[in-house]
Amino acid sequence: MGDDRMKIAKKAVCLCSGGMDSTTAATIAKRAGYELYLFHVNYGQKAEKKELEVISKLKEALGAADLVSVDIDLFRNLSALTSAEAAIPTGDQVDLNAKATPPTWVQCRNLVFVSLAAAYAEHLGAERIYVGFNAEEAQSYPDNRPEFVERFNFLLPKAVASFSKPPVIDAPLVNMFKREIVKTGVEVGAPLELTWSCYLNGEKQCGTCESCQHRKRGFKEAGVADPTKYA
């Protein structure tokens, strides 16, 4: 047995939504030699069942060691993303270059999610927490920005036990727009064809919500054929 196989695997928790950003980030983690632990949150988002179906397939495709999905009730009905009464903006209601945060905002979402992922990472002894935060979403969602990642990494060493090595948030796409993420995804061999970006829970991805429009534009601007069959 060679030295590599004798080594204890280094572990990474990958925060996964089933979309192309987190899937590309998880693929980068795999290529960096990490054993992957996929981490998903059900928070009442309309697409939660679809996301989990997709992430189960991604677990196989990426050869991940495990998949954990946790339920939190707090956000149910607090956002257009989670409320049955509130419609998700589609078509012309979406401004892909808006600087203002849209009604699909979920309160402090990434702060809550990376905190949960950090707790799991401390338990596993994982070195890294990979996330798909990116420059395109950072335009209107502040919890995607480099400052957020830097400050969370500054906090983490103060949040773990004396016997734990604090995990580090790794956001490899943090300066990328969707076109660059599509290109990077293709380069690293991310299974983009399996990914689900849509905010809705249809049989197929709607093609008109904000997330679908970002996805479509990303493939188009990257000059990569979009494998998605939209409704």
Ligand SMILES: [Zn+2]
């Ligand atoms: Zn959609």
